[in-house]
Amino acid sequence: MATIQKQVTDRDIETLLMSLDPPRIIIPDCDPKQFEKIISVNSRFLQMSLIKGQLEIMPPLPFHIESSAEKLQIIGQVGCWCDDNKNLVGIPSSSQGGFRLLKLEDPNYPNKHTVLSPGCAVVLKPRWDSLTDEAQKVSFPPVTPNFIIELYSRYDYVQNLHQKMVQWVNAGVDEAISINLNIDPTEIRIYSFNPEANKVVWQTMKDPVEVRSQVLEGFVLNMEKVRMYKK
Incomplete structure (x- = not known):
């Protein structure tokens, strides 16, 4: 009997990936030196996080030019603010950089580090200089x-991603912004810590024209430019 082979399309791959919950590889007990070796070889191809010594690896996903253009717009706008405010900035970073988050680590296990990589980040000068x-x-x-x-x-x-944003704020981020362009209307969430309630809170915005930062003095994210290549 002849075998009928079905050609696998990009849509088939997307459907498979979305059916996984979530599509990631977990490696327990990864020490800091192992993590540095792994990420130095693979960081251009895989998204990796270290959570209390547990390595989480996101497999490569299909490339979409729209997402790349959107990320470039965001990083570019933040970069321009940093260039104009060098006296306020310690160091900026993209997803290629990572930070060790001491507040999320257990002091009883000093070799189990937590390292996350943000899409875009700014460490202000006082914190960096410390x-x-x-x-x-x-x-x-x-x-x-x-x-x-x-x-x-x-x-x-x-x-x-919501849980990751909460993690960032619990780690000490003053303002964490998530942008979801995959729904209509576009949804922006601005996360921060409320000391009176002693918990992470967030404000939701629907399809805003701009997003004004309360942490980067004078920074306004132009959402029309971020969405300009969105179909």
Whole structure:
């Protein structure tokens, strides 16, 4: 009997990926040196996080030019603000950089580090200058950004990214912005810590023209430019 082979399309791959919950590989008990070796070889191809010594690897996903253009717009706008405010900035970062988040680590297990990579981040000068010269030069400096932006991809699970945003704020981020362009209307969430309620809170915006930061003085994210290549 002849075998009928079905050609696998990009849509078939997307459907498979979205059926996984979530599509990731978990490696327990990954020490900091192992993590640095793994990420130095694979960071251009895989998205990786270290959570209390557990390595989480997101497999490569299909490339979409729209997402790339949107990320470039966000990083470009934040970069322009940093260029114009060099006296306020310690260091900016993209998804290629990572930070060790001490507040999320268990002091009883000093070798189980937590390292996350934001889509876009800014560490302001006072926080960056509080590090020693040696700490500033390590691969994943032990400092929490003051400000981050995360952009949903079409493969993200909303609840997973929400949990990551809460993690960022619990780690000490003053303002964490998530942007979801995959729904209509566009949804922006601005996360922060409410000391009176002693918990992470967030404000939701629907299809805003701009987003004004309360942490980066004078920074306004132009959402029309971010969405300009969105079909």
